[in-house]
Amino acid sequence: MTIVYRSNAGTTRRYAELLGEQTGCDVLELAKAKDTVADDVVYLGWIMADEIQGLAEAKACFDLAAVAGVGMMDDETNIAKVREKAALDTAEFFFLPGDFHIENVTGMLKLAMGVVRKAMRAEVKKSGDPEAAKTLERIENGVDKFDETALAPLTAFIKARQSGD
Numbered sequence: 001m002t003i004v005y006r007s008n009a010g011t012t013r014r015y016a017e018l019l020g021e022q023t024g025c026d027v028l029e030l031a032k033a034k035d036t037v038a039d040d041v042v043y044l045g046w047i048m049a050d051e052i053q054g055l056a057e058a059k060a061c062f063d064l065a066a067v068a069g070v071g072m073m074d075d076e077t078n079i080a081k082v083r084e085k086a087a088l089d090t091a092e093f094f095f096l097p098g099d100f101h102i103e104n105v106t107g108m109l110k111l112a113m114g115v116v117r118k119a120m121r122a123e124v125k126k127s128g129d130p131e132a133a134k135t136l137e138r139i140e141n142g143v144d145k146f147d148e149t150a151l152a153p154l155t156a157f158i159k160a161r162q163s164g165d
């Protein structure tokens with residue numbers, strides 16, 4: 001089993017590397033893994049607009065045993081949206097809470113985040129929607145949600161596969 005990941009600001013990479021240390025699996029970035037990995041893959045991708053980035057490519061290239069999305073919106077409703085959009089067939093789904101700091105967002109993504117931020121501000125002003133308010137608060141003030149212990153279910157899944165369960 002190989003761990004393949006796509007990260008933007010580094011949180012997903014940290015999770016992937018930690019998972020590699022805990023399980024002994026090789027860890028590769030998606031672009032590097034595409035032509036080289038032949039065995040089962042556990043794929044980790046950062047979440048943008050409820051979508052696990054790189055997942056379509058990973059689905060096309062590998063046999064996926066499990067998929068984990070890394071995002072800052074860690075409530076059940078948002079996690080359910082990510083799971084639904086991921087539309088996994090047989091692969092297990094996991095969610096990992098991620099860090100977010102607007103100062104680490106650059107280029108086109110910074111532009112996209114600016115649009116989301118503006119829309120959230122308007123929504124909060126108009127309806128006072130608590131979900132929109134929470135998202136806006138996270139966008140503006142950032143969050144540190146990386147949590148080593150959140151990896152436990154995924155680590156256990158990989159170890160069970162390794163021992164042939």
Ligand SMILES: Cc1cc2nc3c(=O)[nH]c(=O)nc-3n(C[C@H](O)[C@H](O)[C@H](O)COP(=O)(O)O)c2cc1C
Nearest residue numbers: 007008009010011012046049050071072073098099
């Ligand atoms: C443009 C943009 C859109 C995002 N959209 C979501 C989202 O829909 N849901 C979520 O949980 N997190 C969202 N995030 C937060 C990231 O998924 C989070 O910061 C994650 O830790 C990024 O992983 P990375 O550090 O590996 O890049 C978004 C971040 C950016 C920059």
